[in-house]
Amino acid sequence: QKEVExxxxxxxxxxxxxxxxxxxxxxxGSQSFFWYRQYSGKSPELIMSIYSNGDKEDGRFxxxxxxxxxxxxxxxxxxxxxxxxxxxxxxxPFTSKLIFGQGTELSVKP
Amino acid sequence: ExxxxxxxxxLITVTGKKLTVTCSQxxxxxYMSWYRQDPGLGLRQIYYSMNVEVTDKGDVPEGYxxxxxxxxxxxxxxxxxxxxxxxxxxxxxxxxxxxxxxFGDGTRLSIL
Numbered sequence: 001q002k003e004v005e006x007x008x009x010x011x012x013x014x015x016x017x018x019x020x021x022x023x024x025x026x027x028x029g030s031q032s033f034f035w036y037r038q039y040s041g042k043s044p045e046l047i048m049s050i051y052s053n054g055d056k057e058d059g060r061f062x063x064x065x066x067x068x069x070x071x072x073x074x075x076x077x078x079x080x081x082x083x084x085x086x087x088x089x090x091x092x093p094f095t096s097k098l099i100f101g102q103g104t105e106l107s108v109k110p
Numbered sequence: 111e112x113x114x115x116x117x118x119x120x121l122i123t124v125t126g127k128k129l130t131v132t133c134s135q136x137x138x139x140x141y142m143s144w145y146r147q148d149p150g151l152g153l154r155q156i157y158y159s160m161n162v163e164v165t166d167k168g169d170v171p172e173g174y175x176x177x178x179x180x181x182x183x184x185x186x187x188x189x190x191x192x193x194x195x196x197x198x199x200x201x202x203x204x205x206x207x208x209x210x211x212x213f214g215d216g217t218r219l220s221i222l
Contacts, residue, residue, distance in 0.1 A: 032208040043200055043213035044153070051208075088153065092208050097168060098143065102152035 003027065004091050006101035014109050019076040021104050023089030026070070032092035033065055033072045037085045038103065044088055048074065079108045112137045116201050116214035123191060124222050131186045131217050133201030141204045142184040143168070143211065144176065146197040153200070159184055160207070191221045 004025050013019045021035075032051055036044035048063040050056045050072065056063045062075040072091075076083055089101040114135045123129055135142065143158040145168075155168030159178040173195055175187040184203075188195060198218050202211040 034210055041216075043216050045213070046210045049210050097155055097158065098207065098211065099155075100145075100153040102150070 002101075003093065003099045004089055004101040006087075006089050006104045008102055008104060010105040010107050012107045012109060013079050015079060015081060017079050017108075019079045019083065019106055019108070021074040021076075021087050021089075021106065022071060023073065023091075023101055024071045025089075025091045025093075025099075027091070027093035028067075028070065030067075030070075030091045030093045033063070034090040034098075035061075035063060035072075035074045036088040036090060037083075038088055039085045047087070076106075079106075081108045081110050084108045112212065114201055114203055114212050114214035116199075116217050118217060119215060120218050122220040122222065125192055126190050129188050129191060129219075131188075131199060131201075131219070133184045133186065133214060134182050135184075135201075135203040135212070136182065137203060137205075137212065138181065139203035139205050139212075140181070141207050141209075141211075142178065143202050144174070144184070144186045145200045145202065146170065146195075147200065148197050156186070156199075158207075188219075191219075193221050195219065196221045 035047040038044045050063040050065045060077045064073045086103040088103045140161045144156040145153045157176040159165045201214040204211040
């Protein structure tokens, strides 16, 4: 089992729809969870960080964390073509590493 | 401006010729890390450093060396590069491991 798993996609949604991105992790001791967005050929940029169970909202983005089920998700409301990118889930297990999932490619169609 | 600066951005070189990719951050961050990104494999951690003079291996350290003599700098050294080290490399830093990392713009290395 991979330490951090994401559906590779591509996930295609129409403009204005809600995009739902999911991530599961294997280390129950994980404490910190991050979502990054990466455009092709560019560096990852932070979208959201979440540390406790529940929802965290920032504009059109909502991160959801469920430690009991070991998953973290990212919802993007009112998706725009500019949201088309690869979304990376990253988790800090009970070590000094940061583990990334392979990323989910999102395509928002006008 | 807070930033992580990597140099060079692009490099084409030949097998066996030692090279160094520099990384510098101006945010006084304690944690720094190197990643490589390959199609289908995602971002994989090469080495990380919790603070000055403290470094440790990530998931794919073979063929790489690092040093952390100063807080702001964390160079990645390829002593004898091989074609399987052709990749896109990112340096990143954060105040601590449990806080979001700031990434440099990346270095695209091609080893012929």
